Amino acid sequence: MAFDPTSPEQRQRRFRPIPVRMLVPNVITLLAICAGLTAIRLSTEGRMQLAVGAIVFAAILDGIDGRVARLIKGQSKFGAELDSLADFVNFGVAPGLILYFWQLNELHDGGWIAAMMYAISGGLRLARFNATMDDPNKPPFASNFFTGVPAPAGAITVLLPIYLGFLGVPKPPALLTAFYTLLIAFLMVSRLPVFSGKQIRMRVPPELLLPVFVAVVFFVALLVVYPWQILSAGSILYILSLPLGFKSYRDQAARYARTSGTTVAPAAGVTQPADASAPSPAAKHPDEDRPPERLH
Numbered sequence: 001m002a003f004d005p006t007s008p009e010q011r012q013r014r015f016r017p018i019p020v021r022m023l024v025p026n027v028i029t030l031l032a033i034c035a036g037l038t039a040i041r042l043s044t045e046g047r048m049q050l051a052v053g054a055i056v057f058a059a060i061l062d063g064i065d066g067r068v069a070r071l072i073k074g075q076s077k078f079g080a081e082l083d084s085l086a087d088f089v090n091f092g093v094a095p096g097l098i099l100y101f102w103q104l105n106e107l108h109d110g111g112w113i114a115a116m117m118y119a120i121s122g123g124l125r126l127a128r129f130n131a132t133m134d135d136p137n138k139p140p141f142a143s144n145f146f147t148g149v150p151a152p153a154g155a156i157t158v159l160l161p162i163y164l165g166f167l168g169v170p171k172p173p174a175l176l177t178a179f180y181t182l183l184i185a186f187l188m189v190s191r192l193p194v195f196s197g198k199q200i201r202m203r204v205p206p207e208l209l210l211p212v213f214v215a216v217v218f219f220v221a222l223l224v225v226y227p228w229q230i231l232s233a234g235s236i237l238y239i240l241s242l243p244l245g246f247k248s249y250r251d252q253a254a255r256y257a258r259t260s261g262t263t264v265a266p267a268a269g270v271t272q273p274a275d276a277s278a279p280s281p282a283a284k285h286p287d288e289d290r291p292p293e294r295l296h
Contacts, residue, residue, distance in 0.1 A: 025069035026079050029086050032061035036090030043098040049166060051098050052159055056231070058090040059152045084126050091155035092122025099181055102162055106174040114178040118158060121185035122151050128189070139260075141252040145193040145245065149184070153194075153238060158184040160235040166228040187242070193249035194242060 039054035065083060069075045096115035104111030125148055132147070149157070161177050171177075223230050 019074075021072045021074040022076055022079075023074075024072060025065045025074045026076075026082055028061055028065040028068060029079065029082050032058045032065070033086045033089055035061065036086070036094045039090075039094045040097050043094075043101045046101075048098070048102055048162060052162055052166075053227070055090065055094055055098070055155060055159065056227070058086075058094075059156060062087065062090065062152050084130060087126055087151045088123050091151040092119045092126075095155045095158050096122075096181075098159065098162070099177065102165075103171060103174050103177050104181070107178055111174060111178055114181045118181050118185040121188045122154065125149075125151055125154075125188045139253070139256050141256055142193075142249075144196055144252075145249055146196050147194075148190050148192055149187040149194055149242075150196075151188065154184050154188045156231065157235045157238055160232060163228045163232040163235065167232065192242065193246055195245035195248060 035054045035058040039051045039058070042048075042051035042054060062083075065079075069079060096119040099118070100111055100115040104115050107114070128147070158181055161172060161180060165171055172180075
């Protein structure tokens with residue numbers, strides 16, 4: 001039977017209603033893209049504090065959309081791809097341009113290359129994640145780690161010179177800012193294992209529920225009242241914590257090798273049989289720094 005796109009059956013199949021729960025996470029992601037694009041515009045106008053604030057707001061939305069999708073069962077493949085695009089715009093392109101308009105333009109072409117390399121590194125980092133998402137050879141413990149600094153953390157961290165500038169710290173030489181930008185770009189595309197903490201399942205005892213709420217509200221209040229101090233301290237602590245994540249990965253890899261008889265690549269998370277004739281065990285792993293593929 002020939003395919004007839006005008007038949008009632010085909011029209012019903014193509015234009016079936018979409019549940020609202022499928023739209024809510026995508027609307028949040030679109031708001032994050034709007035925040036990232038607005039940050040670019042604000043940086044071209046010299047309103048750097050608002051531009052940086054828009055990036056932080058986009059990072060908050062990025063942390064919300066995936067969790068909302070899982071909570072209301074609004075996952076879809078379209079949403080996963082849209083989230084990846086949003087990450088590239090918000091945490092790759094926008095921070096690079098903000099740094100360029102803030103100081104890197106003093107280096108002319110050299111500053112533009114540094115900003116461009118950062119943006120490209122963000123895109124490559126996301127592309128690598130998409131390509132290795134379904135790797136069956138990843139050991140179980142590797143699901144606790146990102147491969148390289150995740151894009152949102154890279155965006156927040158790379159803006160550290162601007163936070164310090166808002167606090168009255170004199171601007172560093174433009175060449176130093178360019179070097180720092182390239183360093184964060186390198187950490188994003190590196191094979192460095194970075195602790196994610198996504199597999200930590202914490203249950204709050206009933207008697208501590210109110211203190212936890214108070215602590216969260218207190219932190220949010222500090223972020224609103226002292227944003228640059230909190231972001232500066234958080235960025236510095238995050239950079240200093242990277243060696244701890246690498247050490248934790250190596251320790252867990254060594255334990256896994258002793259118990260399973262396999263070896264694990266230092267940062268790639270790929271298992272190999274200790275004996276070349278032995279088969280490699282397959283292990284499942286969840287997604288990393290963006291919402292999981294929002295299934296159907």
